[in-house]
Amino acid sequence: MTNCFILLAAGKGKRFKSNNPKQFINYINKPLFMHSVDKAIKSKLFKLIVIVSNTPIKNIKDKSIKVIKGGRERYQSSQKALNFIKNMKFTNVFIHDAARPNFSIKLLKKLNSNLKKYKAVVPYLTTNNSTKYKIKNKIQNLNRENLLLTQTPQCFNYKTLFNLSNLNNTKITDEATLFLDNNKKVKFIKGEENNFKITTKTDLKKIIVKNFYGIGFDIHRLIKNKKLYLGGIKIPFHSGLQGHSDGDVIIHAIIDGLLGAMRKKDIGTLYPSNKSRFKNIRSPNMLSPILKKIKDEGYFINNIDINLICERPKVSKYRDKIIVSLSNLLNVNENQINLKGKTVEKLGLIGKEEAIACEVIVSLNRYA
Ligand code: ZN
Numbered sequence: 314m315t316n317c318f319i320l321l322a323a324g325k326g327k328r329f330k331s332n333n334p335k336q337f338i339n340y341i342n343k344p345l346f347m348h349s350v351d352k353a354i355k356s357k358l359f360k361l362i363v364i365v366s367n368t369p370i371k372n373i374k375d376k377s378i379k380v381i382k383g384g385r386e387r388y389q390s391s392q393k394a395l396n397f398i399k400n401m402k403f404t405n406v407f408i409h410d411a412a413r414p415n416f417s418i419k420l421l422k423k424l425n426s427n428l429k430k431y432k433a434v435v436p437y438l439t440t441n442n443s444t445k446y447k448i449k450n451k452i453q454n455l456n457r458e459n460l461l462l463t464q465t466p467q468c469f470n471y472k473t474l475f476n477l478s479n480l481n482n483t484k485i486t487d488e489a490t491l492f493l494d495n496n497k498k499v500k501f502i503k504g505e506e507n508n509f510k511i512t513t514k515t516d517l518k519k520i521i522v523k524n525f526y527g528i529g530f531d532i533h534r535l536i537k538n539k540k541l542y543l544g545g546i547k548i549p550f551h552s553g554l555q556g557h558s559d560g561d562v563i564i565h566a567i568i569d570g571l572l573g574a575m576r577k578k579d580i581g582t583l584y585p586s587n588k589s590r591f592k593n594i595r596s597p598n599m600l601s602p603i604l605k606k607i608k609d610e611g612y613f614i615n616n617i618d619i620n621l622i623c624e625r626p627k628v629s630k631y632r633d634k635i636i637v638s639l640s641n642l643l644n645v646n647e648n649q650i651n652l653k654g655k656t657v658e659k660l661g662l663i664g665k666e667e668a669i670a671c672e673v674i675v676s677l678n679r680y681a
Contacts, residue, residue, distance in 0.1 A: 314404040315360050316425065317471070318353040319394040322346045322366045322411035323383025335511055336411035337368055340520070345511065348414035348680065350378065351611070356421045359407070363397060365390040388478070388485050395475045406474060408488050409466035414680075415520060416466060416508040424468045427500050432470035435489040436504030437461040463489050464504040473497070524615070525677045527573030529566035532670035534662070543621070543669075544635035544652075545597045545642050550626055554669060557586045561596035562671035563619060563635065567643075570675035571603050575612060597642050604644065607677070614645045615676040619652045622663055622670040628654025 322336040336346040343351075346364065353362050354375070364370060365383040373380060381397050383390035391408060398406070405428050407421070420436060427434040440462060444455040467488050477491040485491065492499045507521060535541075539553025544563040554560025568580045584591045584599060607614070617639070621628050632652050640647045662668040 314428070315402065316358050316405045316407060316468075317398050317401070317403040318359040318362045318407045318409065318466075319391065319398075320346060320349055320353070320362065320364045320409050320411050321383070321387060321390050321394075322364055322368075323390040324387065324410075324412065334368060336366075340414070340517065345414055346411035349409055349411055349416075352416070352418055352421070353407075353409075355611075356418045358421055358425050360403070361398065361401065363394045364411075365394050386484055388481060388483070391488065392478050392481075395471075395478050398471075399475070403471045405468055406471045407466045407468040408474075410510065412511045413465055413508050414511070416464075416505060420505055420508070421466065423502060424466060427502060428468055428470070431498065431500035432473050433467070433489065433492045433497065433499040434469075435467045435487075435499050435501050436464045436508070437501045438464065438504045438506065461501060462504075463487055463501075464508050464510075520680070522678045522680060525574040525576075525612070525679065527570040527575070527675045527677070529569030529571075529573065529673040529675070530671070531562040531565040531569065532663075532668055533560040533562050534668050535666060541626075542596065543626075543631070545638040546631070546634055548626055548631055552666070557592060558584075558594045558599065559596050562669055563621060563639070563673075564596035564600065564642075566619070566671040566673040567617060567639070567675065568599060568603055570617070570673040571607065571614075571677070574675055574677040575606060575610065577606065600642055610679070612677040612679045614643060614649060615678045616649045617643070617645075617651070617673060617675045619650070620655050620672045621652060622655045622657060622672070624656050624659060624664055624666050628652065 324336065325334060337344050350362055350364065353359050360377065362378045364378065364380045366380055367383050370380045381393060384393055395406065424434045440457055440460055444457045444460055445452050446455045465487060469488060474488060477495055481491055489499050509516065509519060511517060533554035533556050535552035536555045537552050539555065541548045541550040541553045542559045542561040545561065554562060565580055572579055636647050636650050636652055639650050657663045663670060
């Protein structure tokens with residue numbers, strides 16, 4: 314069985330009141346529609362993802378993603394996508410509205426497993442509201458227990474849907490309508506409350522974001538004849554930080570904070586100091602596997618707060634440069650990073666300018 318995921322992103326979103334169609338607004342570091350694309354990829358259920366859009370989409374390098382132009386109405390966009398994959402021998406097709414970024418991969422898998430038995434599988438919700446139904450000017454009571462509110466993604470046997478879709482030329486709001494109108498069986502499964510459709514700007518506030526926090530600490534001894542690196546930049550000073558790497562305490566503490574927030578152990582586990590291949594490694598290079606983990610697991614950096622603990626150099630003199638450097642290295646905005654300098658009243662090793670320490674708290678967010 315091979316599956317294709319069709320993402321309908323051609324809607325105009327009149328109720329959203331923005332120049333940018335809602336499916337393209339930047340939400341949690343990426344366009345809204347990309348949340349659905351990334352989940353489809355992560356589920357590993359699909360050989361191809363077709364995005365139907367009337368707005369040009371650039372920068373898609375993944376070969377398993379195709380972008381095609383949509384129609385005026387939703388059903389026409391869906392029809393175009395089904396025709397586009399006509400000769401690709403897909404057994405099943407999933408159709409999803411880009412304005413619903415909140416479905417879970419678990420739901421995709423549940424839909425998929427039901428496809429073994431059924432030709433149409435559709436998620437639905439019930440309602441707690443009392444319901445009425447208006448026919449012309451008469452309003453009648455409706456038993457809410459008999460009411461099904463359908464969502465997407467919906468999935469279907471490709472051939473059956475293709476035939477039904479090509480026969481249709483009326484406005485419909487989902488593909489389940491075609492099956493029901495033609496007296497074909499639909500398997501309804503429980504949908505997800507969180508998988509609501511983003512129609513207005515206030516809907517965006519309903520999106521659940523989970524927060525994760527991590528703490529990092531590092532200290533290195535200062536030694537002569539070594540360059541001092543802090544936050545990825547070279548700082549003129551009488552000594553540099555001793556260590557296996559360039560001893561950049563800021564970056565090391567940030568790495569530990571990030572690993573902590575992701576619950577992925579610590580910098581020492583990732584870069585054992587007895588491994589010669591890490592000898593003299595520049596700390597900015599140590600960040601790349603961490604940033605990859607952040608991206609792969611769907612996290613994004615919310616903010617980073619840094620205490621650099623040293624008598625000298627004066628943090629105020631280098632603050633802006635260090636923040637610019639870190640924002641480039643971590644690919645975040647400068648206003649997401651704060652750097653504070655803290656002296657130690659000339660106490661101990663740090664007070665005698667024989668060591669520099671750093672502590673960091675980071676917060677990561679992840680789309681629930
Ligand atoms: Zn270190």
